[in-house]
Amino acid sequence: MTYKEIIQKTVEGKYRSVDNTCNGICSKCGECCGHVLPLDQTDLDQIVEYVVKNNIHSNATQLILQNKLQCPYYTGKKDKGCAIYQARPKICRYYKCDKKNISYEEFEGLKNAIPCDMWLLAKELDKDIEKRKIGKEDRK
Numbered sequence: 001m002t003y004k005e006i007i008q009k010t011v012e013g014k015y016r017s018v019d020n021t022c023n024g025i026c027s028k029c030g031e032c033c034g035h036v037l038p039l040d041q042t043d044l045d046q047i048v049e050y051v052v053k054n055n056i057h058s059n060a061t062q063l064i065l066q067n068k069l070q071c072p073y074y075t076g077k078k079d080k081g082c083a084i085y086q087a088r089p090k091i092c093r094y095y096k097c098d099k100k101n102i103s104y105e106e107f108e109g110l111k112n113a114i115p116c117d118m119w120l121l122a123k124e125l126d127k128d129i130e131k132r133k134i135g136k137e138d139r140k
Ligand code: SF4
Pocket: 019, 020, 021, 022, 025, 026, 027, 028, 029, 030, 031, 032, 033, 095, 096, 097, 098
């Protein structure tokens, strides 16, 4: 079974996820925030622009605590679960663990998406942010 088929079955409701919401409201528990997400070019551009503009570093403690299995932009904080909430990809906007009987056709986000290792992306963006900081300091 391919990664895309697994996602497809998930959004079709064939895999039942545990409802971790509080009466339909996301509890920001982060259980659905995996380290591999299906991204298309628009998702990617949006994340890169937002992360660099706002100097958002990946949550490095997750690396040790979760062995990289969780998205590097999950903060672990209940008041602000996602560090890139405004620029989160379409799959994160679409999915909620209490959704039942979702039609795959409804979700356009997978059409041109490829699985992206969020840690590889975050590592590159972390480096980019650091380089910009050094560049600014050099110009002082
Ligand atoms: S949608 Fe994800 S973060 Fe929100 S409650 Fe469900 S599993 Fe937790």
